[in-house]
Amino acid sequence: MPAESVRRRVLVVEDDPVINQAVADRLRAEGYDVVRAFDGPGAVAAYGESAPDLVLLDVMLPGFDGHEVCRRIQADRPVPVLMLTARTDEADILVGLGVGADDYLTKPFRMRELVARVAALLRRVERAAELAGRRALELGDLRVDGPARRVWRGEEEVRLTPTEFDLLLCLAATPGAVVTRERLLAEVWGWDGATGTRTVDSHVKGLRAKVGADLVRTAHGVGYALEVPGSTP
Incomplete structure (x- = not known):
C-alpha cells in the first residue's frame, strides 16, 4: 500500500x-x-x-x-x-x-x-x-527559473514538459559536470537502480530538440552534462 x-x-x-x-x-x-x-x-x-x-x-x-x-x-x-x-x-x-x-x-x-x-x-x-524551489539560474544565454518553472534560451522562451524541465534543472545544478543516468533516475524520477536508463535517454533527446543540441553533452556509457552556453572548450 x-x-x-x-x-x-x-x-x-x-x-x-x-x-x-x-x-x-x-x-x-x-x-x-x-x-x-x-x-x-x-x-x-x-x-x-x-x-x-x-x-x-x-x-x-x-x-x-x-x-x-x-x-x-x-x-x-x-x-x-x-x-x-x-x-x-x-x-x-x-x-x-x-x-x-x-x-x-x-x-x-x-x-x-x-x-x-x-x-x-x-x-x-x-x-x-523540491527541485523547483531552487533559485533561478543563469548559464550563458540559458535562464532557468525554478520557482516559475520557465526556461529561456536567449530571448526565446522554451516550452518544456514537466519531466524535461526537472531533467534540465537537475543537470543545471552542476553545470559542466557529468550526471550519471542512475543519479538522474533517482533525482528526477525517484527510481532506485539502473533499470530505466532508456527512459533517461529518450527524455534527453526531447530536451536537446528544444533547448539546442549544443547544450547537453553525452558522456558515453556514463550520463550527461549541461554545457554552459558561450563558454570556451
Missing part, C-alpha cells in the same frame, strides 16, 4: 477489458483508488470528473489515441502520465514524451514493474516540487 496517508487516485485507460480489469485489481490491492476508462473521449471525461493523481494511458484507443488524450489532459493541468504501448520504435516513444507523458512501459509488462513505475512517478511529483 502507498506510504501516503491519503489514497492516491489512478486513472486506468485501456481498451482491452481484460488488461484494464487486471491492472485496476492490482492497483486497488496496492491501496490505490482506481477509475477506469476504455476509449479516448471516455478518458478525457473521466479525467475531468475524477481529478486523478496519475494516469495510466494506453496509446492505441478507440475514438482518439492516447497521444491526443495526453495532449488534452496536460493542457488542463500537469499530471504524471505513464503510457502503455505495444510499439518499441523510438520515434513513437518520443511522440508520447513530447505531448507530456512522463514515462512509458512496453507491452507485455509485468504487474510488479507497473506498480513500481506508478509509485516512482508519484514520488517524482514530490521531488519536482
Whole structure:
C-alpha cells in the first residue's frame, strides 16, 4: 500500500477489458483508488470528473489515441502520465514524451514493474516540487527559473514538459559536470537502480530538440552534462 496517508487516485485507460480489469485489481490491492476508462473521449471525461493523481494511458484507443488524450489532459493541468504501448520504435516513444507523458512501459509488462513505475512517478511529483524551489539560474544565454518553472534560451522562451524541465534543472545544478543516468533516475524520477536508463535517454533527446543540441553533452556509457552556453572548450 502507498506510504501516503491519503489514497492516491489512478486513472486506468485501456481498451482491452481484460488488461484494464487486471491492472485496476492490482492497483486497488496496492491501496490505490482506481477509475477506469476504455476509449479516448471516455478518458478525457473521466479525467475531468475524477481529478486523478496519475494516469495510466494506453496509446492505441478507440475514438482518439492516447497521444491526443495526453495532449488534452496536460493542457488542463500537469499530471504524471505513464503510457502503455505495444510499439518499441523510438520515434513513437518520443511522440508520447513530447505531448507530456512522463514515462512509458512496453507491452507485455509485468504487474510488479507497473506498480513500481506508478509509485516512482508519484514520488517524482514530490521531488519536482523540491527541485523547483531552487533559485533561478543563469548559464550563458540559458535562464532557468525554478520557482516559475520557465526556461529561456536567449530571448526565446522554451516550452518544456514537466519531466524535461526537472531533467534540465537537475543537470543545471552542476553545470559542466557529468550526471550519471542512475543519479538522474533517482533525482528526477525517484527510481532506485539502473533499470530505466532508456527512459533517461529518450527524455534527453526531447530536451536537446528544444533547448539546442549544443547544450547537453553525452558522456558515453556514463550520463550527461549541461554545457554552459558561450563558454570556451
